[in-house]
Amino acid sequence: MYPSKFDYLAPETLEEALAVLAERGDEVKILAGGQSLIPMMKLRFAEPSTLLDINRVPGLDAIDIQDGHVRVQALARHADVVRSEVIKEENDLMAGAAPWIADPIVRNLGTVCGSLAHHDPEGDWASVMLALDAEVVAASKEGVTHFHPGADGTQHTGGTRVISIQEFLVDMFTTSLYPTEILTEVRVPRYERGGGNYQKLERKVGDYATVGVATHIELGVDDRITKAGIALTSVYAHNLKVTDAETALVGQAPSDELFAEAGRIASAACDPASDTRGSAEYKRHIVGLFTERSLAESLKIAQGGQS
Amino acid sequence: MTTTEHKPHTSSEIGGLGHSRRRVEDARFLEGRGNYVDDITLPKMLHMAIHRSPLAHARIISIDTSAAEAVEGVVAVVTGELLAGYNLAWMPTLSGDTQAVLATDKVRFQGQEIAAVIATDRYVAQDAARLVEVEYEDLEPIVNPQRSLEEDAVLIRDDKEDQTSNLCFEWESGDKALTEAAFAKADKVVSLETHYPRSHPAPLETCGIIADVDSATGQATLYMTSQAPHAHRTVFALVAGLAEQNIRIISPDIGGGFGNKVPIYPGYVVATAASLVIGQPVKWVETRTENLISTGFARDYYMKGELAVTNDGRILGLRVDMLADEGAFYADAQPSKFRAGLFHIVTGSYDYPAAYVTTRGAYTNKAPGGVAYRCSFRVTEASYLIERLVQNAAYELGMDPAEFRSNNFIQADQFPYHSPTGFVYDSGDYETAMRKAMEMVGYGDIQAEKEEARKEGRLVGIGMASFTEVVGAGHGEDYDIIGLKMFDSAELRVHPTGKAILKLGVKSQGQGHETTFAQIVAEELGIPAGDVKVVEGDTDNTPYGLGTYASRSTPVAGAATAVISRTLREKARKIAAHLLEASEEDLEWETGKFFVAGDPESSVSIQDIAFAAYTNPPPNVEAGLEGVHYYDPPNMTYPFGTYIVVVDVDPESGQWKVRRMVAVDDCGVKINPMIVEGQIQGGLTEGFAMSSMQHITFDETGNCLGSNFTDYLVPTAWETPRFELGETVTPSPHHPIGAKGVGESATVGSPAAYVNAVVDALQHMGVQNVEMPMTADRVWHAMQEADGG
Amino acid sequence: MNITVTVNGMEHTADVEPRLLLVDFIRTNLGLTGTHIGCDTTSCGVCTVLIDGTPVKTCTMFAVQANGRSVTTVEGLKQNGELSAMQQAFREHHGLQCGFCTPAMMLVGTALIEENPDPTEDDIRWAISGNLCRCTGYMNIVKSIEAAAETTREGAIS
Ligand SMILES: Cc1cc2nc3c(=O)[nH]c(=O)nc-3n(C[C@H](O)[C@H](O)[C@H](O)COP(=O)(O)OP(=O)(O)OC[C@H]3O[C@@H](n4cnc5c(N)ncnc54)[C@H](O)[C@@H]3O)c2cc1C
């Protein structure tokens, strides 16, 4: 299985890359890790006329702390997240989710930002970022008018934008990114006393989630929940943030009953399809069960005093 | 005689039977110098890609190849119409049916071959293949055999003159009246309806060919992924009308076969025809999707089994009725007399007088196949059914499944044992193997833990299978494939310096023949195994044989090797007598030399004898030390064993995990224990795969839902259990070296053990069955339904 | 497009179509057929090589992406004309049967013990979980990598 023909560009600076996009964004596909794009091209589900390989752009692969956020840049690979001391210290949900992505070899190339830009409803990172209330940063060439292909005809004049993850993830395989923009980083707020955890039902290593549940909670000095994040993978048309369940948790003292209630809300909110991975009924059950389990685990981590 | 170990007779320098000799073939694989079909490049070689049907069942209105032909680099586009001109639009299958090479009238399964593009480059060939345009008229897709046999189902094989329904075959075995009588006497009848799902061998190397036909000389050299090169050459001669002496099939290194590389596929035929017409070599290598959607599937049997039992735990009889989903063309690779393969071994390891098996096969709009996927012709389905039934019968009688088995085992002194369906089991000691496995796993402790676990809300299950395999077909009188008797051959040439070359009609796909067959010669002639080169997979340079599948190699070709070695040893005796100036009767053989009885100093080595065979042969003895033997096995061999699996099941999610997997195998005398262990570990993994994740399903339109490795799941090292192996050794009494063959026992025996373990964990809730693959979803539903009911 | 790739220490320059997959460049252009192809969906891992020491699946990377990079294939595993510890261990512990997955398994094993000289059985099983084997059931592959790690550690001490 081979892709159809395309032109290939590999700029060595961000400016160059943005200039190419400003000129011919509509025909260009950005190539990051290639672990979603190239399989799609081989199956001819994607036939871009030009590939813009951003892998030669320097200074785009950091995982670090900036302005009260943990920052993961565009070329940071899944494997970099697995190995990152910063992530281990800072964010349990990301640390917990990274080893669940694809398989060890795919993780060496695939990127977190690429996964978000791709927005496959079976992708795990989007759920993680929804639970964490992340923001993404997008860059485009300044001073040029950029158009979004969406029906509303939105436009902007370039530069750097910060977009909340919920705004960014529009629908399956659709984001609010302009075709002329590069997603340069995703960042998540740091927290004091919290914990997070990712539960995934997969049939084998390398399988996309049958069900994935990301949870994150933060605790106040009174041990009550001050912040909660819950998002689901593979059980809705897109990654689903379960706001009602989050709301139900905030301000409460954590308990098994409370988590069971959150599980019931999540289970009711999802809308899975029956397929070879499992029946809708089963997936719905697992959403409830895993939400409950994941929250319990997140609490344990939060109480363990991890920052 | 069963023993628990078997010591080698030869020194490690000689490396005969029983030595874990390191593999000869590894040398090339370790450096990336294996030579698989796709690694071969010939001058002026062209590439072929196939346009396949997206629909499962449709009439072809028209095929337009003009756009494909217009692509730069395309040399030709082949259609069925073109092939019909050479009488090649259809070909015979290994079960005596016909199969379309390139469809002309209808497409009968999704993925069926319609046209082939030949181009200068692989990428271009695939580009152009996409541009072939076909106009279709939809027909009802028939996606299960039950629907297929209904009166109003549309006829799939309207190409066959006498075909009036979708019934493909009917077959029975055993004694109906006797079985009815046994059931009449039963206290209880235990029954189980289950489906052994459609699966695919999916070796990591897909199928492929390079056809190189020299139009000037008519010589066709075909480099093929073939488990049976000689049989394939004969089929090519018959199909393509080429003179058999002008066809040379070379089966180079094969990246796994498992039955997938036994049939002949349309791609092979088209590439050969294209090379013939164009006059250049043509390479075709499948993509994984092509492999999974169009080449030999396995299993897909709907089975209903009933066991007649007495309250005190004796089996009286077995009744089985089956429906086989054969796909669009009946292509099972199996002995022609036996339409359901060797399924009638289904009576298993147990002694009872009556059994009756009925089978119907139905055409459906799915890929053809029915290959023996790491199995000896439907033995896997049979073993699964009886081992599941036995376990359920024990539950129903309130007995421990091990005790129930023990009650009914064929006893060690009953061999040779005549089974109610006509097999003659050669040897066995089932009780000893089972007890050994139970001891290894700590059977009693786990049974006790089960109770405790339940109190803590945990679910633990233990399941076993005490299987009997049947491998090594023939005998030729009963077993043939398209008329070719199932013998196999070995040609041994001992050179003047005492080094030897052994040529075989079989073909390794990873089993290590280059290593093990040399060990047989070493054992019999005392020539160090390192001095024996093994050659196979080239029809010009090896004697005729039926090939490697169904664990045939050791039982049949291994026997041929032992016999020819012994024949040469007898000739060597004559030469030795001449050299030692003694009479033949006075000579005694000790590994590697003859000596005069009572005078061990007067001896001559096999190497010296070999030299003399060419330089100083006795006056009335032919020069040389060479020979060939065709071995027609007097009977098959019957490997057996007991596998025990312990699982932990998550009562909330239905996920399950293998905690222990103990496998005690008895494959008779082992040629190379290291290789035997490797074979068993591989087979246990495939059994795990089938029980846990690996199957091919279709949607209602006939769309294949297992068309690549993201949907057709193959376990990784992470999911695969750690196996604990044990053995007993019960030699085959009729095999020259007592070996039974092992390549498939573990795939045959283990699925039932995994399923029995999961069912055992849930059995107290009233769960009697979980279908394979036992997805977490299915396990959870089984618990739900049991709880509810 | 013109690219220069260092493969097993040798620089190769070639003019390739951008859509040429790295695996085909290695197999067809360079004739290094120890790197295999087993699927269409980045699932099987038999196409794995090391790029600057890191295992990647070359069926899911274009040759042009490797421009200027350093590639190690199975043909580059031998050291000073001798089988590497990994190759020797696969032979000694029967870590291969048909040999189709073997080059990739050995390369992944090599990268693993470079990063983690003393891996546990779980570490090894995890590291090779992007690579399928249909023949061995993995046990002897795991054993081989364990043994190679051990000899490599001993070699490093002495
Ligand atoms: C076998 C296999 C198993 C997998 N399993 C999982 C899994 O279990 N869970 C999971 O979440 N994912 C899984 N994936 C997908 C994997 O995580 C991908 O790496 C990821 O989704 C895409 O990241 P990438 O860098 O490879 O993006 P690419 O493939 O390079 O690009 C994907 C898309 O995003 C766009 N894009 C990429 N980067 C940017 C950017 N910086 N700015 C703007 N647009 C950009 C591209 O143009 C393209 O449209 C699997 C992949 C494979 C091959």
Ligand code: FES
């Ligand atoms: S060929 Fe299967 S992962 Fe590359």
Ligand code: FES
């Ligand atoms: S040895 Fe055959 S696939 Fe691994």
